[in-house]
Amino acid sequence: MIPNLNAHQLINCLLSNALLYGLILLFSGYMMNNSVQFWDKTAEYYSKQSIADEAAYQKKLQVTREYFKPDMEVLEFGCGTGSTAIAHAPYVKHIRAIDFSSKMIEIARSKAEANKIENVTFEQLTIDELSVGDRTLDMVLGLNILHLLENKEEVIAKVYKMLKPGGLFVTSTVCLGDTMKWFKIVAPIGIFLGLMPTVAVFTTKELSDSLTDAGFTIDYHWQPSKSISKGVFKFKGVFIVAKNPY
Numbered sequence: 001m002i003p004n005l006n007a008h009q010l011i012n013c014l015l016s017n018a019l020l021y022g023l024i025l026l027f028s029g030y031m032m033n034n035s036v037q038f039w040d041k042t043a044e045y046y047s048k049q050s051i052a053d054e055a056a057y058q059k060k061l062q063v064t065r066e067y068f069k070p071d072m073e074v075l076e077f078g079c080g081t082g083s084t085a086i087a088h089a090p091y092v093k094h095i096r097a098i099d100f101s102s103k104m105i106e107i108a109r110s111k112a113e114a115n116k117i118e119n120v121t122f123e124q125l126t127i128d129e130l131s132v133g134d135r136t137l138d139m140v141l142g143l144n145i146l147h148l149l150e151n152k153e154e155v156i157a158k159v160y161k162m163l164k165p166g167g168l169f170v171t172s173t174v175c176l177g178d179t180m181k182w183f184k185i186v187a188p189i190g191i192f193l194g195l196m197p198t199v200a201v202f203t204t205k206e207l208s209d210s211l212t213d214a215g216f217t218i219d220y221h222w223q224p225s226k227s228i229s230k231g232v233f234k235f236k237g238v239f240i241v242a243k244n245p246y
């Protein structure tokens, strides 16, 4: 129903909506900047950190490789310092690997050069800025990234559109809702103060539902039995291979 407004009321209404919209944009821009700065500062340390569960990491590499074909065009978003893209490069035609942190991309490029890897292209780009033709990719990798996005559902829908029929979305995601529901209350304060990047709290079931709601079918689902503990933090990841069936 459209309310009956005079010109003065209409202008007031438009101005207050514009102000609200502006504030929302400013706030989300601030959060995004905080996250970029956080990951820029963390990049050097991140590249030297050992993998928390090496056996689980190796299993995920192996399962992913079972889906590879030598002519595949792959995208990885949130590629960090590029280790996984570099490890997978020999098995596919090309990997486009993006990350919004310039420091992460700098380290990734130097690792690729040191390893003489030429079929991975690293780009500094946010997932929102990324433009990819519909139904052009064979596989998309989103590893340890979905829980760091403010708009997980939008990104999942975007990935779905990029994939060819039968194309695969490989994700490894920390589902804090399974082990640390309380984090939902604490996270916004830490994010606002710049102490941590954007972190979303959802359960494994909610993630699976997000994927199937977007049209994916779940081809492979694995949760390592071991959970990772760091101080008060206790979390588990879930590894999913989802298929765009059409």
Ligand SMILES: C[S@@+](CC[C@H](N)C(=O)[O-])C[C@H]1O[C@@H](n2cnc3c(N)ncnc32)[C@H](O)[C@@H]1O
Pocket (backbone or CB within 6 Å): 035, 039, 040, 077, 078, 079, 080, 081, 084, 098, 099, 100, 101, 104, 125, 126, 127, 128, 142, 143, 144, 145, 148, 149
């Ligand atoms: C936890 S790290 C994971 C890196 C790598 N995928 C891995 O598994 O080791 C998350 C990465 O995602 C990047 N990132 C976070 N939000 C992003 C966004 N909206 N667009 C692009 N990159 C993003 C960060 O800069 C960081 O390098």
